[in-house]
Amino acid sequence: MCCVSRIRFSRGLLGKQYFAERYYLNTEFASVDISNLTLTEAHHKVTESFSQQTINFEEEGRERQTSNTNDLGLTIQVEEELAALMTEQKQQNWLLGALSDTQHDYAAQDLINIDDAQLQAVLDANAQTNGQRSLPTDAKISYSETEGYLIEAGQTGTELDNSVLKEQIIQALLNQEAVEVSQAYLQPSVTADNPSLIQELEQIQALTSMQITLTIAGYEEVITPEMIYSWLILDENGEYYFDQEMIYDYLGTLNDAYATYDDYRNFTSTLQGDVQLLPGTLGWSIDREAETENVLNDLAAGESVTREPAIVGIGYNGTLDDIGGSYIEVDMTYQMMYVYIDGVAVISTPIVTGQIGTNTVPGAYAIWNMESPSELTGFNPRTGVDYVQPVSYWLAFDYTGQGIHDANWQPTFGGDAYITNGTMSCINIPTNIMAQVCENIYIEIPMIVFQ
The missing domain is CATH 2.40.440.10 (L,D-transpeptidase catalytic domain-like)
Structure with missing residues (x-):
């Protein structure tokens, strides 16, 4: 009986000593079998495994190219993870650990590095993906003659987001699958559901449904939604503004119709009856500079309004007769x-x-x-x-x-x-x-x- 116990103790001691510097049976690290390997051997095997893999690139379902991980400048830093795994193993019952399966997961993107320049060189070297790629376009407000102002959805370009592409390459290595390049396309920074864009559209719709009524010398001139539409300009970025020159010109037509400054007048005199008066200092007109600003302020407020325009000159009394009774x-x-x-x-x-x-x-x-x-x-x-x-x-x-x-x-x-x-x-x-x-x-x- 003593001999049997001594033999069992001896074998247990040998097993414990053996696995003190080696990984247990059935141990995998990043899908690489490192059973019975020392830390140094495991490190070599894991890095060698990643350096010898190939990656298949596809773009929108079409095969593009196959590249070696060395071509991408791929490196993996696993020393600390492997060392931590060994430390964890030493704290376990070696016999139970040796008989169970161990798989070690880790944040691959934190351990694997891909060289930006080498990645770009691989992409550029392939004739099918070489050439100018397009940038994404943000969602913006546009105008349609049939639908009016609306939000035009942004478009994904073909320019690549290398940080996303590198993550895809890492996942492809781990999952033994191809890299779909189109999933790394740069995305629009402003999408159709952007709250600011929606609010801006609502403001435009409010602006183009209001009207401004100017009371001039007893008459009313209405700036209609259709006129406001015609003054509204959208630039290539979807930003809107009002054409101040068009507003200024419109006010000029009102001056042509109503202003009395520098005008000839008919006058009923005391002794001569009707006479024609030459222009002098008497007379008024719409102050086009000030009134352009007033109109822009009304549009910014977004509410219909009735008011008199800004007047410059002498003689404005709410009628076209700037002479009056005095x-x-x-x-x-x-x-x-x-x-x-x-x-x-x-x-x-x-x-x-x-x-x-x-x-x-x-x-x-x-x-x-x-x-x-x-x-x-x-x-x-x-x-x-x-x-x-x-x-x-x-x-x-x-x-x-x-x-x-x-x-x-x-x-x-x-x-x-x-x-x-x-x-x-x-x-x-x-x-x-x-x-x-x-x-x-x-x-x-x-x-x-x-x-």
Whole structure:
């Protein structure tokens, strides 16, 4: 009995010693049988196994090429994993471990490395895959005449994502299968279900369903969804913006229809009946620069709105009649001036206008400056000298120096007085009447001067 026990003990001791430096029977590492091998032998066998494998590449189901792992610069770093496996084995019952199957899994992508340059060289060397590959296209907003604005789905290109391709090669090595190159195509970074893209489309749809109503001089002009559609531009990246030049041009057509600045006017005068007025400083137009910004702001808000446009100039009163019922009328033929307030002539006075050679320039003007007292300075072309003339009242109506003022030096007013005692284009009236005029008028009151 003692001999039998000694023999069994001796065999057990030998087995334990044997597997102290070797892997148990039926041990696999990455599908490589490393049974009975030392750490060094196992390392050599595993690395040799991977270095001698071939990889079949396919693209969209068509066979492309076969490459050796050496051609890819493939290396596998398994020292630490194999050493850990040996340590784990030593902590087990050697007899149970030797009789059981052991398979060791690991994160292959962490242990296997593929050289980028050698991988690209392998792909480029194959005639079937050589040549220019296409990049993916992101989903974007596009316009269709039949469907309007919509999201155009992104397209997968044929350019490769090498990080994905390398993962596929590793899995192909482990699973003994071909690499499907098309599964490594770069994917669009923006897809049709992108929340930002969907929100942008909703904004565009809201923009192109709103309208902007401009009330101009008592009339309404509607910027319709169809017009907004025509102003909307999508660039090649699917980004949208509004064509500001088109909006600016549209506002120009509204000025053509409504603006009064630099226009001839028909006017019913006190003594001559209907006369035609030349353009002057009176008049208004849509401020196209400011209003273009206003329209863009309305579009950004995305809600229908009714409002007046931005106006520049003098005389806008909500109607096309920028003279209205309150104005100063100067009739140079009859040398008379009238002040009308709300349609009633409150002042009537004879005047003296410009002498021949320094004639008063007719036109539709507006008072833009009032001073009391004032000092007139300038150059007298008739005498050839500069002058300085104090006055009690001064009303400027253009930007070249024409104005209305009292003239206590004038012996008479009205009639033919302008022929011999005419002004240098200003309008002279008696001082006492001038005071009444200033009491009744206001800045920007229209002033009508005609022959």
